Amino acid sequence: MPKQVDHRERREMIARALWRVVEQRGVTHLTVREVAREAGMSHGQLQHYFASREAMLSFAMDFASEQTSLRVGQGLQQLGDRPHPRDVLRVMLTEMLPLHADARATSRMSAAFVLEALHNENFHARARDGMTQGRSLVEQLIRQAITDGHIAPGRDPAAEAHLLLALTGFTTLLELGVIEPQEALAAIDHHLDRLFLRTPED
Amino acid sequence: MPKQVDHRERREMIARALWRVVEQRGVTHLTVREVAREAGMSHGQLQHYFASREAMLSFAMDFASEQTSLRVGQGLQQLGDRPHPRDVLRVMLTEMLPLHADARATSRMSAAFVLEALHNENFHARARDGMTQGRSLVEQLIRQAITDGHIAPGRDPAAEAHLLLALTGFTTLLELGVIEPQEALAAIDHHLDRLFLRTPED
């Protein structure tokens, strides 16, 4: 029944199957055949949508980034107009940590991707650029917050941005069950509480 | 010339070869044959020292933990008697981050190990226990520092311990070249500066 098919949609479907394989069975089981099985198709069919394993991985990773950005965007939208920068940072952090099913899938993809990126020039550049962009974003947000009087002027925007990004280190602790989600959230709130000044309008 | 051979020594030599493979070529190239080649022996010989691939990985990981602990211990020794808890935490953090060759090797091993541990019950328990132990250590250190007046009594020891452990998240930023080592160190010092009180005897 080969109707005309939406390739983009099919690829996303395959990418989600790939995420499930990574999440449920681990990177070592990330093979073309296994992904095809998870997606409910033959590996011949899968090759019709991805010419190579690398192309499949590449798409799945980009898609994971997109979906994470999307979740962050949705979280920000719920904060309404002119949200407090503290809440903005909190949304960004919590959506990047494996605190719920969607985030866990993309988080594991990201971890596996980074590990491979260290020995793949193509992947490396993209991972690096993505993170550098995030770093600039956070730093700019902090600068603005200082200007707006939400953060003490003495704080170093670069160092504070680095510290916030480093908090993605909670990922490992959460995944291994060393700490519970609410403990991670409490620690993040502690950190943000000390970063931001208590201003009257809050 | 099969003299009597120190098995432990041989295994450590193989483990270091395994680290080099992981560091230089990536986890995907972590195969019995590749490790044997890196160690300069036939894969038949390697099998004489490790009955299975899993046994080899297991040993290499334990050995990485040991060596990391050793480096931390050496760093602490250089601080002399009764070191300031701030310096103790700084040594622990800096030895866990990929800031020099030895640390980078064990750090990458650890990252690969965690990723696999999520789907291997044996590995999972050991990774979890190791981190839980580290968590307790840091938390106890903070409690003592509060008692000794180095940290404000209002601080939550658990949350502060979690934040410090989360700073291992610098690993990813460093490995990808998003930030430079001195930037990570500066951020860590910023954090420690705010955690500890300035006491007269310092």
Add this chain to the structure above:
DNA sequence: AGGGTTATCGGCCAGCTGTATTATGTCAAC
């Protein structure tokens, strides 16, 4: 209605994987 495109399937391949087995060489003890 028919020709061209697209979709799907199944099997094939060379290469690599971890493991098991066998053969050969080398030492120490009796």
Add this chain to the structure above:
DNA sequence: GTTGACATAATACAGCTGGCCGATAACCCT
């Protein structure tokens, strides 16, 4: 000097890997 344990090497093997190709079928357009 023979025996037995140990060390090393080489090979065999079944299974899986990613990539490739041909067959078949379903659709679209003219």
